[in-house]
Amino acid sequence: MTLQLHDTLTGRKRPFTPIDPNRVTIYVCGPTVYNRIHIGNGRAAVVFDLLYRVLRHRYPSVVYARNFTDIDDKIMVAAAKEGVSIEELTHRYADAYDEDVATLGTLDPDLKPRATGHLPEMIAMIDALVASGHAYEAEGHVLFAVESDPAYGRLSKRSIEDMIAGARVEVAPYKRHPADFVLWKPSTPEQPGWDSPWGRGRPGWHIECSAMIDKHLGRVIDIHGGGRDLTFPHHENELAQSSCAHGTPELARFWLHNGMLTMAGEKMSKSLGNIVTVQALAERYDGEVLRFALLAAHYRSPLVWSEDLLEQSRKGLLRFYQTLADAGDPPADGTPVPADLAAALDDDLNTPEAFAVLHRLADEVRQADGKAAREAARALRAGASLLGLLERPAAAFLEADAARRAAGATLDEAAIETLVAERQAARQARDFGRADAIRDELLAAGVEIKDSADGPSWSYR
Ligand SMILES: [Zn+2]
Known part of the structure; x- marks a missing residue:
C-alpha cells in the first residue's frame, strides 16, 4: 500500500x-x-x-x-x-x-x-x-x-x-x-x-x-x-x-x-488561563502515557484533553505492558511491523485504527500460550514501536507506575469523587472541621476543589 x-x-x-x-x-x-x-x-x-x-x-x-x-x-x-x-x-x-x-x-x-x-x-x-x-x-x-x-x-x-x-x-x-x-x-x-x-x-x-x-x-x-x-x-x-x-x-x-487540542471544550490559551504545560503533566503522569493520549485521536481531528483521557491512557498502557510481562516480555528482535498496523498508519496516520490493531494483537497474546504467546508479543512490540510506544522492558513501566501510585502522585478518580462527596455532606451537616480536613487531604494529593452555585468541582493542580 x-x-x-x-x-x-x-x-x-x-x-x-x-x-x-x-x-x-x-x-x-x-x-x-x-x-x-x-x-x-x-x-x-x-x-x-x-x-x-x-x-x-x-x-x-x-x-x-x-x-x-x-x-x-x-x-x-x-x-x-x-x-x-x-x-x-x-x-x-x-x-x-x-x-x-x-x-x-x-x-x-x-x-x-x-x-x-x-x-x-x-x-x-x-x-x-x-x-x-x-x-x-x-x-x-x-x-x-x-x-x-x-x-x-x-x-x-x-x-x-x-x-x-x-x-x-x-x-x-x-x-x-x-x-x-x-x-x-x-x-x-x-x-x-x-x-x-x-x-x-x-x-x-x-x-x-x-x-x-x-x-x-x-x-x-x-x-x-x-x-x-x-x-x-x-x-x-x-x-x-x-x-x-x-x-x-x-x-x-x-x-x-x-488539529488543535482543547481543554473542556475551549482552545487552550493564556488569556483563558487553562494552559497545561508538559512539565506539569509529567510530574503526575509517565511521558509515555501523555504520548499515548496525544495519539488517541486522529491527528487532523480536534483532541479534547481531560483527566479522563489521561487515566484511560494510563490504564491502556498498563494493560499492554502487563500482557507483555505475562508472555515473558520478549524483545521484538527484528520481527516485522504487522502489515495491518503499517496499513493503518499509511492511511494518513490513522492512529485510532492503529490502536485497534494493537488491541487485537494484545488479545492474541492473551489467548495464546508458551511459544505462540511470545511470538504474538513480539509482533505487538514491533507494531507499537512504529508508534513510539511499548519500547521499554515491561517491568520498567510497571514498577514506575506502581511507584507513582504509592507516592500518591494521583488519587484515582473514584477515590477523589468519594472524598468530594464526603466533604459536601460534611458541609451540609455544618461539620466544617471535617470538610476542611478532607479539602486538605485532597490538596496534599494535588487535587483542588472549587465551590460554585452548581456545587463543587475538582481539578488536579
Ligand atoms: Zn515556520
Whole structure:
C-alpha cells in the first residue's frame, strides 16, 4: 500500500511520492523559545514524530528539520521581565523544549536550526524579493507586497479582502496594502539588531522559516508541517516568500496540519488561563502515557484533553505492558511491523485504527500460550514501536507506575469523587472541621476543589 497523506493546499488525501526517495525532506515549524511548552505544542511534536517514524520505516534517508525561533518580540519582553539576556533565555527554553519533547518519546530531528544563525540567508532572500518587485522598503521596514503574488491566499483559502475583513492583518500607515506583511523591521539601539541594506533591524517571523528551509532542505521540499493555527498567516506567508523569491510554483509538495487540542471544550490559551504545560503533566503522569493520549485521536481531528483521557491512557498502557510481562516480555528482535498496523498508519496516520490493531494483537497474546504467546508479543512490540510506544522492558513501566501510585502522585478518580462527596455532606451537616480536613487531604494529593452555585468541582493542580 502506498502512503496517503492529507495535503492542506489541495484539500485532499493523495499518495505520497517523494521528489528524491533517497532524501525525503520534512520541515516542521518549531517553538518560539521564551516559556515552557503546553500540551497542545506537545501534540504537534508527537504527530510529526510519528510521521518521521513512518517515513523512516519506508525510506532509506529522511531529513527532518525543526527550527527554534530565537528572535521575536515576545522573547525580548520575556528576557527583560526575567532580567536575563536574550541569549540566556532562548538557550534555557530551547533546552527545556528538548527535554519536554523527549519526555513525550520523540526522536531528535536531524536538524534543529536556530533563526539567529541564519541572518545572512534571510537578508539575501529579502534582497531578492525587493529586486524582483515582490517587496518594498518603507520607513526602515521591508514589506512583502501581497498584490504582487496572484496566488496569495491559496493555502489558507482566503481572499485578501477576507483577511482585511477578519482583522487578521496589522494596519500601519507605511503599508501600501493593509495585508502586506513584515520581512524586516528596524531596531532601536536597545533592541537586538543586525546590519542590513535597510539599516539596523531584525527579521519578521515568517522569513526565518523560508530562509532555513532553503538553506537546509532545498527550494521545494516534500512535506511542510505544523499546527493548524499556523496555516494563516505564517504558512501562507512562507509559501508566498519562498515561491516568489525562487520563481518556483510551490514550497512543499504536501502541507500537513494537526488539529488543535482543547481543554473542556475551549482552545487552550493564556488569556483563558487553562494552559497545561508538559512539565506539569509529567510530574503526575509517565511521558509515555501523555504520548499515548496525544495519539488517541486522529491527528487532523480536534483532541479534547481531560483527566479522563489521561487515566484511560494510563490504564491502556498498563494493560499492554502487563500482557507483555505475562508472555515473558520478549524483545521484538527484528520481527516485522504487522502489515495491518503499517496499513493503518499509511492511511494518513490513522492512529485510532492503529490502536485497534494493537488491541487485537494484545488479545492474541492473551489467548495464546508458551511459544505462540511470545511470538504474538513480539509482533505487538514491533507494531507499537512504529508508534513510539511499548519500547521499554515491561517491568520498567510497571514498577514506575506502581511507584507513582504509592507516592500518591494521583488519587484515582473514584477515590477523589468519594472524598468530594464526603466533604459536601460534611458541609451540609455544618461539620466544617471535617470538610476542611478532607479539602486538605485532597490538596496534599494535588487535587483542588472549587465551590460554585452548581456545587463543587475538582481539578488536579
Ligand atoms: Zn515556520
